[in-house]
Amino acid sequence: MRIPNHIGVIPDGNRRWAVDKGMTKEKGYVSGLDPGLVLFRLCKEVGIKELTYYGFTTDNTKRPAIQRSAFTKACTDAVEMLSKEDAELLVVGNSSSPMFPKELLPYTKRKTFGKGGIKVNFLVNYGWEWDLGDLMTNKSNNRATITKCLKSNDISRVDLIIRWGGRRRLSGFLPVQSIYSDFYVVDDYWPDFSQEHFFKALDWYNTQDITLGG
Amino acid sequence: MRIPNHIGVIPDGNRRWAVDKGMTKEKGYVSGLDPGLVLFRLCKEVGIKELTYYGFTTDNTKRPAIQRSAFTKACTDAVEMLSKEDAELLVVGNSSSPMFPKELLPYTKRKTFGKGGIKVNFLVNYGWEWDLGDLMTNKSNNRATITKCLKSNDISRVDLIIRWGGRRRLSGFLPVQSIYSDFYVVDDYWPDFSQEHFFKALDWYNTQDITLGG
Numbered sequence: 001m002r003i004p005n006h007i008g009v010i011p012d013g014n015r016r017w018a019v020d021k022g023m024t025k026e027k028g029y030v031s032g033l034d035p036g037l038v039l040f041r042l043c044k045e046v047g048i049k050e051l052t053y054y055g056f057t058t059d060n061t062k063r064p065a066i067q068r069s070a071f072t073k074a075c076t077d078a079v080e081m082l083s084k085e086d087a088e089l090l091v092v093g094n095s096s097s098p099m100f101p102k103e104l105l106p107y108t109k110r111k112t113f114g115k116g117g118i119k120v121n122f123l124v125n126y127g128w129e130w131d132l133g134d135l136m137t138n139k140s141n142n143r144a145t146i147t148k149c150l151k152s153n154d155i156s157r158v159d160l161i162i163r164w165g166g167r168r169r170l171s172g173f174l175p176v177q178s179i180y181s182d183f184y185v186v187d188d189y190w191p192d193f194s195q196e197h198f199f200k201a202l203d204w205y206n207t208q209d210i211t212l213g214g
Numbered sequence: 215m216r217i218p219n220h221i222g223v224i225p226d227g228n229r230r231w232a233v234d235k236g237m238t239k240e241k242g243y244v245s246g247l248d249p250g251l252v253l254f255r256l257c258k259e260v261g262i263k264e265l266t267y268y269g270f271t272t273d274n275t276k277r278p279a280i281q282r283s284a285f286t287k288a289c290t291d292a293v294e295m296l297s298k299e300d301a302e303l304l305v306v307g308n309s310s311s312p313m314f315p316k317e318l319l320p321y322t323k324r325k326t327f328g329k330g331g332i333k334v335n336f337l338v339n340y341g342w343e344w345d346l347g348d349l350m351t352n353k354s355n356n357r358a359t360i361t362k363c364l365k366s367n368d369i370s371r372v373d374l375i376i377r378w379g380g381r382r383r384l385s386g387f388l389p390v391q392s393i394y395s396d397f398y399v400v401d402d403y404w405p406d407f408s409q410e411h412f413f414k415a416l417d418w419y420n421t422q423d424i425t426l427g428g
Contacts, residue, residue, distance in 0.1 A: 057427055059426065059427025059428055060427065060428075062428050063428065127355070128390075128393055129355050129356065129357045129360055130355050132346075132349060132360055132390070133355035133356075133360065135346060135349040142343065142347075143343045146343055146346055146347065167396075167422070167423075168396055168397045168398065169394060169395060169396050169397055170392070170393060170394075170395075170397075171393070171394060171427050172393050172394070172427055175389040175390060175392075175393055176342075176346070176389060178384070178389075179342055179384060179385070179386050179389055180383060180384075180385060180386070181383060181384075182381075182382055182383050183382045183383055183384075183397065184382065208381070209381075212273065213271055213273025213274065213385050213386055214273055214274075214276050214277065
């Protein structure tokens with residue numbers, strides 16, 4: 001079976017999940033923590049080399065303050081939770097903005113926790129325009145140069161993106177690394193994550209013909 | 215019904231269609247011309263304001279010469295065919311490369327044909343790295359500035375991307391304009407285009423909740 005090197009995860013649907021349960025929207029985020037850990041361990045088991053979670057974006061910070069503080073806390077907790085595992089962690093996002101949680105500043109350079117063995121990237125206060133905004137140092141149509149000039153240059157090309165919550169869009173997720181990604185959508189909300197979602201996505205990816213546009 | 219302003223079209227599956235019919239791969243492209251015209255007229259009918267066709271990419275030009283000349287001719291014919299309609303046509307791609315068909319040079323500035331009324335963009339010898347390669351004039355995290363620095367800056371944000379041929383990936387299609395696009399995949403090959411594909415895509419788009427990340 002052909003396993004992707006790098007999986008991108010868009011864990012969407014936390015707010016809709018909460019509303020369905022009769023809770024207020026911001027209550028949904030904390031229920032996304034356990035799925036994140038289960039998914040991480042599954043990725044290690046099957047031999048994924050790199051995993052990127054879409055935490056929150058600069059777009060998202062325009063939401064009501066009670067939601068913003070709930071998703072910020074969930075992201076902070078998620079990173080700290082993963083730092084207790086064997087992983088090479090990196091948080092990528094605009095850390096010079098007040099929206100960036102200061103608890104995560106130590107993670108903005110990649111660091112190995114435990115025995116490492118898998119790169120895990122966490123996008124926190126990430127914005128596509130922030131990412132592309134430094135692409136301005138030298139004129140070049142060269143892929144390697146463009147990739148190097150991204151602020152997210154320590155994140156490699158994404159092979160498979162899995163989005164929970166039914167929406168079929170990238171919503172600003174790593175526009176350059178996603179150029180050739182296969183895109184798999186799970187209709188269930190992220191807090192309803194099950195192993196089956198993951199294995200079905202891998203099965204589907206295995207049937208895709210990877211051409212990189214050639 | 216909520217109609218997208220701008221539809222992006224990835225007309226994939228021509229080669230697989232030809233092989234299924236017992237023909238050699240390059241024979242598939244010419245059968246993509248009629249669908250392109252039918253789709254254009256449908257878009258005008260329902261009030262789409264802008265339509266972008268994914269012609270061929272710099273990645274595609276690495277294919278065997280017989281295929282390359284077949285898809286280049288199909289794109290040239292398609293643009294000339296659309297120039298007989300009421301449309302504001304623009305061809306976007308690396309026109310300084312020998313892979314760019316010289317017949318299309320007059321179309322690299324937007325021109326109104328007939329009564330105009332709909333913008334039609336055609337990506338020809340387009341490469342994402344070519345598009346992003348001029349993003350280098352001034353350092354800025356500002357969306358408007360980034361968008362202005364794209365070589366494809368005369369193409370606006372895409373609301374709905376429809377891809378024929380079953381693949382769920384963007385394959386380098388306008389990475390910046392696609393950031394918030396809703397992505398609809400038709401399993402049938404492009405030469406098997408039917409009106410129903412288009413109307414189903416519009417129906418689906420109508421049920422989506424457009425947030426632009428907010």
